[in-house]
Amino acid sequence: MLPMAPSRLSLTHLTALTLATTMVSSVVSDRLTRPAVWAQTPGNTVQTIPIPSSLPADAVLSVDGSTSMVVPNETFKQRFLERFPNAKVELNASRTDEALEALVAGQLDVVASGRPLTQAERDRGLEAIPIDREKIAIIVGPNNPFTGDLTFDQFATMFYGDITDWSAVGGPARPLRFVDRPDYSDTRRALSQYTVFRDRPFTPGPKTDQVTDDTTETVIEALGDDGISYAVASQVLGRNDVRVLAMHQTLPDDPRYPYSQPRYYIYNRQNPSPEALAFLGFVTTAPGQEVVEQAVATATPAPAPTPEPTPAMEPEDDAVALVPPTAETEGQLRGRFPWWLLLIPLLGGLLWWLMKSRKEAPAPPPLMPPAAPTEPSRIILTPRNCRRAYAYWEVPDAHRAQERDRGGRDLMLRLYDVTERDVERHPPVRIEQYPVTENQQDLHVPIPVDDRDYLVELGYVTREDHWLPLAKSDPVRVPACPQVETVPQAETMVEAEPGLTVPGPALGAGSAIAGLGAMAAAAVPSVVVDHPPAPIPPRDPTTPAPTPAPSVPTPTPAIQGRCSIQTLKVHSRHHAVLLDGGQIHQLQDQVAVAYGLEPGSYILRIKEGSFSYGDPAHPGEPLVLLWIYGGPVTNLKTNVKVHATWSTLNGYADTLALEVDEPAQLRAFFIDTYPDNNLGQVTLSVVRL
Amino acid sequence: MDGCVVTDLVVHSKHNCFQFSPEQMEALQNKGVSARLEPGTTIVKIRSGSFGYRAEADHQNEPLVLLWIYGGKVINQKTNVPVNATWVSLNGYDDALVMEVVEPATLCAFFFDTYLEDNDEELTLSVVRI
Numbered sequence: 105m106l107p108m109a110p111s112r113l114s115l116t117h118l119t120a121l122t123l124a125t126t127m128v129s130s131v132v133s134d135r136l137t138r139p140a141v142w143a144q145t146p147g148n149t150v151q152t153i154p155i156p157s158s159l160p161a162d163a164v165l166s167v168d169g170s171t172s173m174v175v176p177n178e179t180f181k182q183r184f185l186e187r188f189p190n191a192k193v194e195l196n197a198s199r200t201d202e203a204l205e206a207l208v209a210g211q212l213d214v215v216a217s218g219r220p221l222t223q224a225e226r227d228r229g230l231e232a233i234p235i236d237r238e239k240i241a242i243i244v245g246p247n248n249p250f251t252g253d254l255t256f257d258q259f260a261t262m263f264y265g266d267i268t269d270w271s272a273v274g275g276p277a278r279p280l281r282f283v284d285r286p287d288y289s290d291t292r293r294a295l296s297q298y299t300v301f302r303d304r305p306f307t308p309g310p311k312t313d314q315v316t317d318d319t320t321e322t323v324i325e326a327l328g329d330d331g332i333s334y335a336v337a338s339q340v341l342g343r344n345d346v347r348v349l350a351m352h353q354t355l356p357d358d359p360r361y362p363y364s365q366p367r368y369y370i371y372n373r374q375n376p377s378p379e380a381l382a383f384l385g386f387v388t389t390a391p392g393q394e395v396v397e398q399a400v401a402t403a404t405p406a407p408a409p410t411p412e413p414t415p416a417m418e419p420e421d422d423a424v425a426l427v428p429p430t431a432e433t434e435g436q437l438r439g440r441f442p443w444w445l446l447l448i449p450l451l452g453g454l455l456w457w458l459m460k461s462r463k464e465a466p467a468p469p470p471l472m473p474p475a476a477p478t479e480p481s482r483i484i485l486t487p488r489n490c491r492r493a494y495a496y497w498e499v500p501d502a503h504r505a506q507e508r509d510r511g512g513r514d515l516m517l518r519l520y521d522v523t524e525r526d527v528e529r530h531p532p533v534r535i536e537q538y539p540v541t542e543n544q545q546d547l548h549v550p551i552p553v554d555d556r557d558y559l560v561e562l563g564y565v566t567r568e569d570h571w572l573p574l575a576k577s578d579p580v581r582v583p584a585c586p587q588v589e590t591v592p593q594a595e596t597m598v599e600a601e602p603g604l605t606v607p608g609p610a611l612g613a614g615s616a617i618a619g620l621g622a623m624a625a626a627a628v629p630s631v632v633v634d635h636p637p638a639p640i641p642p643r644d645p646t647t648p649a650p651t652p653a654p655s656v657p658t659p660t661p662a663i664q665g666r667c668s669i670q671t672l673k674v675h676s677r678h679h680a681v682l683l684d685g686g687q688i689h690q691l692q693d694q695v696a697v698a699y700g701l702e703p704g705s706y707i708l709r710i711k712e713g714s715f716s717y718g719d720p721a722h723p724g725e726p727l728v729l730l731w732i733y734g735g736p737v738t739n740l741k742t743n744v745k746v747h748a749t750w751s752t753l754n755g756y757a758d759t760l761a762l763e764v765d766e767p768a769q770l771r772a773f774f775i776d777t778y779p780d781n782n783l784g785q786v787t788l789s790v791v792r793l
Numbered sequence: 794m795d796g797c798v799v800t801d802l803v804v805h806s807k808h809n810c811f812q813f814s815p816e817q818m819e820a821l822q823n824k825g826v827s828a829r830l831e832p833g834t835t836i837v838k839i840r841s842g843s844f845g846y847r848a849e850a851d852h853q854n855e856p857l858v859l860l861w862i863y864g865g866k867v868i869n870q871k872t873n874v875p876v877n878a879t880w881v882s883l884n885g886y887d888d889a890l891v892m893e894v895v896e897p898a899t900l901c902a903f904f905f906d907t908y909l910e911d912n913d914e915e916l917t918l919s920v921v922r923i
Contacts, residue, residue, distance in 0.1 A: 491873040492873060492874075548874075550872070550873055550874055551873075668831075668921070668922040669919060669920070669921050669922075670828050670919070670920040670921075671840070671917060671918070671919055671920075672826045672828055672902055672917070672918040672919075672920060673826065673842075673915055673916070673917055673918075674825075674826050674842075674844075674858055674902045674903070674904070674915065674916045674917075674918060675912075675914075675915050675916075676844045676845070676904055676906070676909075676912035676913065676914040676915065676916070677909045677910070677912035677913060679824060679825055679826050679902065679903050679904065680824070680903065680904040680905065680906040680909050680912060681820065681821045681824050681825070681903050681904065681905050681906070682906065682907070682909055683905055683906070683907050684907065685907060688907055690811075691811050695809060695810065695811045695812075696804075696809055696811065697802045697803070697804050697809050699800065699802055711801060713803075714874070715804075715806050716806065717877070717878060723874055724806075724874070725869070725872045725874040725876050725879060726872050726874070727872060727879060727880065728804050729880055729882075739855070739884050739885070741884040741885035741887065741888050742855045742856050742857060742884050742885040743885070744843075744853050744854070744855040744856070745853060746845070746846070746852070746853060746855050747846065747852065748846045749855060749857060749884075750857065750859055750882055750905060751882045751884055752859075752880050752881050752882040754869050754871040754872050754879075754881055755869070755871035755872040755873070757871065758871050760884075772802055772804045772809065773804065773809050773810065773811050774804070774806060774809060774810045774811065775810065775811045775812075775813055775880065776810050776811075776812065776813070777812065777813050777814065777815050777817075777818050778812075779806070779807045779810035779812055780807060782806035782807050782810060783806055784806045785803055785804060785805040785806055786803075786804045786806075787801050787802070787803050787804075788801070788802040788803075788804055789799055789800070789801050789802075790799070790800045790801075790802060791797060791798070791799050791800075792797065792798040792799075792800075793797055
């Protein structure tokens with residue numbers, strides 16, 4: 105039986121919870137409910153850092169540091185071991201200060217830290233690579249009677265011991281106990297940096313219960329029914345033994361949630377071990393995009409001086425709302441990563457930046473121009489591949505406030521196609537608009553058509569739908585997607601399963617993922633599965649168990665060659681989700697966007713926009729669900745005349761062609777358990793031919 | 794294009810979102826047929842079978858299934874956006890979902906219906922990992 109989920113969970117969190125509670129692996133891996141996210145700011149676009157193709161046979165990677173880094177440590181460990189299965193990884197979570205001493209002494213390869221380095225620590229040859237900040241959740245026990253919302257001022261007052269009863273914040277008249285973390289805790293230190301704690305010494309109230317062990321487990325055990333404390337969000341979200349309180353009416357899974365702590369991986373730049381550099385390669389590379397450096401097969405990098413980064417290369421902190429300013433973070437900007445590794449491509453890009461001509465194409469990815477006090481706002485667009493680009497912007501608060509005073513209301517990022525267009529003389533063609541939050545500083549932008557020039561512009565939309573621009577990027581060229589060659593079947597098709605043929609090159613171990621995906625797409629029409637049922641394997645324990653039914657679902661992996669095939673039998677009664685009459689009426693009459701279809705031919709497609717479950721780590725997806733009833737209608741993909749059908753549209757190129765014989769109804773909608781934090785909207789074009 | 798009429802419908806992520814309770818969502822995941830998706834390129838197609846609502850006397854079954862993919866990270870190649878959860882329908886025997894599974898995820902195949910007792914069809918899905 106799966107545990108009941110908290111009431112305020114989005115679908116993604118709910119499902120992550122479901123998975124987490126069914127997994128039988130380690131506690132830590134159970135909590136990998138959120139994807140690891142890496143440095144994303146343009147200054148530290150170190151995803152190009154090469155990962156060695158091999159490590160010495162006796163390679164041992166030792167990582168220690170803050171307990172707040174347990175989840176990302178485990179994520180990166182898994183990726184590390186997938187690439188280097190013979191290596192050993194020793195993960196520990198003790199305390200950052202002691203781990204840094206061990207790093208200097210050569211007893212560790214990497215320190216996982218929840219705080220930046222001090223100048224003194226940097227002077228000892230240590231270098232910190234930032235990853236994204238982690239939200240700090242305010243927590244109480246599951247049976248704590250307080251169910252309200254707090255302000256950060258109230259929380260600070262609790263810390264100082266000035267509030268000792270829950271009734272002071274709207275709860276029942278019961279004693280309140282603050283559970284604090286040890287003094288050395290990085291999360292505690294991050295908390296202390298906020299302005300609300302600046303006016304008084306960061307000293308807890310006399311009745312504070314301070315635990316001696318900086319683990320979230322210890323803190324949760326100490327909460328009881330009257331305690332309140334804090335923890336990094338990834339260690340408490342989705343658990344049923346602790347409850348996360350809303351702060352300023354937002355939860356930590358909401359991008360607007362304001363409180364967070366920085367996170368870093370620290371290494372000894374004066375004497376980096378091969379294991380450290382390999383690990384940091386994963387830290388700075390998104391999953392699936394690992395770049396293997398063949399030239400460092402033995403992974404013995406020659407120590408090289410770390411050049412002082414130029415302003416153009418300067419990484420900057422991943423900006424999150426209300427990030428407390430610190431002298432250390434400012435000082436931290438003076439150097440982070442062995443930039444000599446990046447020097448060659450960056451210099452090329454810098455030359456391009458200095459010498460570029462607006463009409464030159466294709467344009468290489470630009471670098472962030474040097475920051476200057478007189479240049480208030482800036483934005484860059486960098487193509488990541490033929491289908492995706494990355495936008496990053498910096499807009500001072502004063503500039504935003506100025507435009508808001510002029511009526512700016514909704515902050516948006518607009519994508520323009522400027523192919524063969526002189527944008528100085530002719531306005532660019534807007535093809536997409538994405539809502540972004542005030543706290544957001546970057547966005548992965550889907551590219552609708554490859555091999556074209558694009559730019560992005562950040563600005564406000566007024567109530568009257570006027571556009572107030574804040575910053576516009578330079579145009580960049582998005583490369584063409586790799587062409588899939590048609591390979592003669594007789595020579596290259598691999599027989600993986602009777603009746604199933606896939607192109608041989610797609611199965612090569614060395615195939616790039618993008619190419620593999622493209623080949624897979626090309627292979628779809630040729631995939632014809634026609635094979636006898638395979639033996640039913642033991643059920644994967646991580647898969648939610650289906651409801652027992654007369655016809656038990658039978659996933660039947662049949663691995664042969666290099667393909668894996670599962671056959672799923674979906675029964676129309678046993679595997680149908682029952683919607684009662686009230687629900688379907690609610691969907692049709694109250695929730696979904698309604699449109700009446702008169703007899704005729706229709707094409708439906710997503711014109712613009714995207715939908716997101718509110719996960720700030722991901723851009724929205726162009727997606728919508730459709731319920732069509734009445735009719736009869738015929739979806740030309742099935743060519744069956746029906747009185748009711750479902751469909752989704754996924755992506756801008758996806759279309760639904762309908763023949764409507766008699767009047768029918770179209771309903772467009774999304775599904776979620778907690779819609780309040782969803783982001784975006786989709787414009788669905790219904791074209792009657 | 795004489796006679797072509799275009800109507801744009803704005804579907805809002807909050808205002809037009811059909812809210813399931815956590816219990817309903819859990820029930821959906823339990824009710825549907827689940828398959829574990831491992832990292833790699835995966836293709837999902839309807840191999841055989843169909844589904845139909847018998848409310849009308851002249852009903853015909855349609856090769857159709859709904860998919861809920863969750864608990865990991867996938868990229869549907871039609872959207873090219875990495876997501877933790879997504880919905881896809883397969884309509885017809887030629888329709889295919891091609892996705893890159895970046896982190897292990899779960900695929901749940903199901904139907905929606907308001908009356909189950911008269912349903913007795915079965916549809917076979919093939920999940921091919923290459």
